[in-house]
Amino acid sequence: MSNPDTPHQVPALDVSGLTVRYGPVTALDDVSMTIRPGRICGLIGMNGSGKSTLFKSIMGLVRPTAGRVTIAGHDTAHARSRGLLxxxxxxxxxxxxxxxxxxxxxxxxxxxxxxxxxxxxxxxxxxxxxxxxxxxxxxxxxxxxxxxxxxxxxxxxxxxxxxxxxEILLLDEPFAGVDKRSEATIIDLLTDLAAAGRTVLISTHDLSTLPSFADEAVLLMQRVLVHGTPEEALRPENLALAFGVDVTERRDHPTRTDAEVGR
Structure with a gap:
């Protein structure tokens, strides 16, 4: 994992009050999150939770209904023109x-x-x-x-x-369809990049490995349900909010892993 935050840093990524609607459908609802430089943040949520829309909004490929995205202190268009993303x-x-x-x-x-x-x-x-x-x-x-x-x-x-x-890398499901050896190689690479000061936002359904490399995690369900440590995001009661999992059922089936919940 990367080093802890340095006080007074300009955020690598600052999302404030971001709302995106596709006609009558709300894909993102008042999403706010801040990620500091040199951090790896896991983005988790079920299919349809808004993860891809969040990526597209950060890249400037989707026009938000409300809110803003700032990249290293710049708006998205300026950040893209400078090759920051x-x-x-x-x-x-x-x-x-x-x-x-x-x-x-x-x-x-x-x-x-x-x-x-x-x-x-x-x-x-x-x-x-x-x-x-x-x-x-x-x-x-x-x-x-x-x-x-x-x-x-x-x-x-x-x-x-x-x-x-x-300076900021967005990875959308990089572990999907890869073997464990390749996954470990990618994780090592991302960890090295974060140690060198790059910032990584990575969406993944492989929840079991998240605490081994991520500094923080965002649990998304159109809104930010949790933004904290991976361990906090992966608490059964929080996963129940995001994935509709019956917490009692999970306790009755202790062999069921968080990775299985996410798939």
């Missing part, structure tokens, strides 16, 4: 048949720092080389992205964020 999408949001190599995926993180002609400089190549080395994909740099394993694909998109120089 990087997003690792869910697997189903990516066309894995697209003819692009691992190195080219990482290089897309440099686009905001290139001129209109996308001319690749020595600095771009060095940044991508360093990023691929950090995620352990140097030897697979020329492989088409769809030919990687699930865990390798996730690491390729993390490499894009590293090459970009993003």
């Amino acid at each position: 990087s997003y690792v999408p869910q697997a189903e949001d990516v066309d894995w048949q697209f003819p692009i190599s691992v190195r080219e995926v990482a290089m897309t993180g440099r686009y905001g720092r290139q001129n209109l002609f996308r001319r690749i400089t020595a600095r771009d190549n060095s940044a991508v080389d360093d990023a691929l080395a950090q995620v352990g994909l140097t030897e697979l740099a020329d492989r088409q992205i769809g030919r990687l394993s699930g865990g390798q694909r996730k690491r390729a998109f993390v490499a894009r964020g590293i090459a970009q120089g993003a």
